[in-house]
Amino acid sequence: MNPTKQNTRKWWGWGYVGKSYSIENRPNVWPFLKQKLALTPRKCRIIALDDIELPPPKLTAELLKELTEIYGENNINTSKVTRISHSFGQSYGDVICLRKGNIDHAIDVVVYPRNEEQIQKTIIMASKNRLAIIPYGGGTSVTGNLELRNDESYDGGISMDMRKMNMIQIDNVSQTVTAQAGIFGPALEEAVNAQGLTLGHFPQSFEFSTLGGWLATRSAGQNSTRYGKIEDMLISLRAITPTGIIETKSIPASSTGPSIDQLFVGSEGTLGIISQATLQLQPLSASTEMCGILFKRFLDGVQAVRAMSQAGIVPSVLRISDEPETEATFMFRSQSANPIKRVAEKGGMWFLNQRDYSFQKGSLMILVFEGSPQQVALDKSAALRICKRHRAVSLGNIVGKAWHKERFLLPYLRDVLLDNGVMIDTLETAITWDKINNLYFNVRNAISKAIEKQGMKPLVLTHMSHVYRTGASLYFIFMANQKIDAELEQWQEIKAATIEAILHNGGTLSHHHGVGRDHARWFEDEVGHLGKAFVLASKSYFDPQHILNPENFG
Amino acid sequence: MNPTKQNTRKWWGWGYVGKSYSIENRPNVWPFLKQKLALTPRKCRIIALDDIELPPPKLTAELLKELTEIYGENNINTSKVTRISHSFGQSYGDVICLRKGNIDHAIDVVVYPRNEEQIQKTIIMASKNRLAIIPYGGGTSVTGNLELRNDESYDGGISMDMRKMNMIQIDNVSQTVTAQAGIFGPALEEAVNAQGLTLGHFPQSFEFSTLGGWLATRSAGQNSTRYGKIEDMLISLRAITPTGIIETKSIPASSTGPSIDQLFVGSEGTLGIISQATLQLQPLSASTEMCGILFKRFLDGVQAVRAMSQAGIVPSVLRISDEPETEATFMFRSQSANPIKRVAEKGGMWFLNQRDYSFQKGSLMILVFEGSPQQVALDKSAALRICKRHRAVSLGNIVGKAWHKERFLLPYLRDVLLDNGVMIDTLETAITWDKINNLYFNVRNAISKAIEKQGMKPLVLTHMSHVYRTGASLYFIFMANQKIDAELEQWQEIKAATIEAILHNGGTLSHHHGVGRDHARWFEDEVGHLGKAFVLASKSYFDPQHILNPENFG
Ligand SMILES: Cc1cc2nc3c(=O)[nH]c(=O)nc-3n(C[C@H](O)[C@H](O)[C@H](O)COP(=O)(O)OP(=O)(O)OC[C@H]3O[C@@H](n4cnc5c(N)ncnc54)[C@H](O)[C@@H]3O)c2cc1C
């Protein structure tokens, strides 16, 4: 399968057509959800493509012809399905709109540049004709980053899909890769793997997200504890702005004024089109070990994680689920077809319960170590020692392996839940250690209350990941019965309550999802009045006519 | 001794009055330099303070009174020695001007804010009255960062010395420190050491430089390979700009747009006065080991360093001298007073020579490892294995210890050389591994040629330090006979030739010294036309009347 082929991807949800998160061999899922959510199952249909009515394109035939001349017939698309799929990202709200066919705004045309000249020409054309350009990577944004909502201001909207700019060059000596922005995660990682190297960037959206999208949103991969966020791997970039070309220098570090790299990272398509970037690679690890660890309480685990990170132990993956998420993970596990494994599982469970550990009230940690065999052995033993000091028990490597195997499958779960009338969404933040417990309790509480206020039973799952010396990220998943025909409002209410609790408790508005349009109203709370004013002034500097993704950051 | 007491510091050179780099017990220094430089020794006097004629202050008595009202008598200073010492930094050019009394520009008054309100009032006053404000940390800048040269544009120059803003607060849970910008290196490090923590930031100017200066110049300490540059340790900052206050959030990482922290880092006093910052700390290491290693050739050592860094071995100090620097280090070593040590040294030398190693034609590496005893042992053995593979021999821990002991003493050497008519200066860059050998050869060559063109014999010493996965920093030291009465021109010529060679060979204009006024003419080469224009536009945004350090970046 190939993520760059549009027709193999669902326009109404996550991933490939025909691929799904299978519930069949997970017998506990529905009983668990029924109990937790007081679920009243119902079947929710997806609107047929033919039944969707799209707003008519605003772009004149003349301008479309001009665009076609720039791109050639094969690199421009105005088909219905392409317009639909490029007018939204992959947030819960987006998917609700898509599934119901509630589409009140759409881009007019998708162009696929193959070179910077085409980008420049498009920018000039858009500047002259009041057109908006929305840079489009893999379309996996969850913060309303790809929409053109306020489209009265524009006489047309162009989605600039970068997937055909996907060339790649590897420097084996410096261990860097220079790639065009439209390259997808798997293609980039495979190319560098072939040289014995890795980028180490694995967001859960890995299969369908691109280098340009990662940079534009300050993405974090699941192995970020070891490899860093995408902005930490960045060596240099090139961006085409309406004012001119920005090209930074490929050097490991410098002392030459404000960082222009760190201005364009996170700019969410508002300052320029990132055309290429150079990133740091690392050698593929000689050795990898996965560990599952069970704590009695989540807060014990949080303490253990802090002790590990401050002792300089750097796993590549460090994830710990709170009690509700641990229970859900257990309930969602697939039943092994192998009867011997099943017996072994039961035996293990009995053993744990005897010692007062359980998946129903404990807290599960996944650790992955990478490096030389000696380093892995040293880190693992030091980490386990700390965990034991915090009353944990080691589960061996099976749980870790199961997590690893399914980590890119999980996003498919949402479609299954939506088919059955269950709302599910996630919000994430990062916070320093001194405030993490408070934030955890208060945000969980805020989510539950917001859902209860709507008359629903909430299920709130939390894990910690992306660990730093000074703090970590917390990731909240919430589920409830959908409010029929008020799905969007329901979601927006909960989201707002959650974000306000996050900000009130000192967390960041986003650790790796970005700001977009959906979080724009809180942007000033995050960066301050002058901070926001400066970001908007920078936009006006590089994009004086506000043609590039004009609504992000508010 | 206390670096915050102005009167104990030399106004004409480095460090404390009365402290010096003693040549007495280093019998080889003068013979070595005489031979290498064809030195014609001469005694160079320092002008007496009384003989210096300072440009008269431009600030009106009325404005001075207004300032005095803001600061109080004890926090404002217009004495001659204070004006002189605050009108220059510590570059070779600065020190030449000071020693000779060639002072054609000076600030009018030094103020010592104790709070942000005073800073704000000063900014308002300066805006109204065409005054320039130069933020002043420790005054150790080597890039002409503190001068007000083009002073016709201003009706007065204020040096804002931050030393009295030096409060500090430690968060033991998150392991961060929040400190005011004027705190000096030793005070900050001692305070966090008392809590079992370290910032790990030790620039060679450590004793006399401040947190605000480090941030404003993107400083790198000698242990940056492990602890990072100052910008990597930064969690948040607060800055007073003419447009308003910038305060970023204390979070370990986020995804909320362009980085405002990384805009103010490196801003060299042009965007705002950094009043405080929060930085990441680390626990003091349980174990430290220092190793000296001798390579046959510098380029073998460079290869070994690359292999180490790409294998993920992270010493806190990793420094390797090329052959000329290794020889000079050997010649500059102090003679042990202990006869047994001397015999041992001779024995060691004989042993090395037998095996075809020597300090006269080899390449010396210093490695310092920190961490848990197990981690140190693992890193050390892995590093030594790589070094041996590159034909190196281990020298045990004596050389490393000697380096460590003298590392903050070396800056005093310049004054001794200047007393004797020897020019000495340093330039540094960073570069990716693929280009490092070329840059090394070509820049060395360019320096030598520039000096030879002046009819002098050059001595060029190079070391590599501040190591990254993708490359490293190279640091060049050059010496020659001074060109009598044309010292400044001589220096400027060599500096220009060196910088052009660095840029031509792909290196950065500066890895840790900054841009200032001295490098401003190359700033556009470094960041591009649009990059420079954006930095200047940001200045105009935060400082529309250009009152803050108006000449930096050009
Ligand atoms: C199921 C799921 C799981 C996810 N997991 C993670 C995760 O683990 N970690 C994480 O960080 N994120 C995650 N995300 C969010 C999302 O995948 C990231 O934001 C990702 O970086 C977006 O990349 P993309 O290529 O899909 O960009 P898009 O969604 O297409 O675009 C995102 C933004 O970047 C801009 N942009 C894209 N390309 C360019 C370019 N070349 N130049 C300028 N601007 C550009 C767009 O205009 C838009 O503003 C997840 C999303 C989903 C749906």
Ligand SMILES: Cc1cc2nc3c(=O)[nH]c(=O)nc-3n(C[C@H](O)[C@H](O)[C@H](O)COP(=O)(O)OP(=O)(O)OC[C@H]3O[C@@H](n4cnc5c(N)ncnc54)[C@H](O)[C@@H]3O)c2cc1C
């Ligand atoms: C002998 C010697 C050795 C050195 N070794 C190193 C080294 O190893 N590593 C290294 O990185 N550098 C080194 N340097 C350079 C210098 O020490 C650094 O640039 C240092 O960071 C400057 O700090 P300072 O407090 O002295 O700042 P200053 O020299 O006083 O100021 C430097 C710049 O920062 C601005 N500034 C200072 N404080 C503030 C503030 N609070 N807000 C806004 N702007 C401010 C000033 O306006 C100026 O532009 C060395 C210099 C010398 C002379």
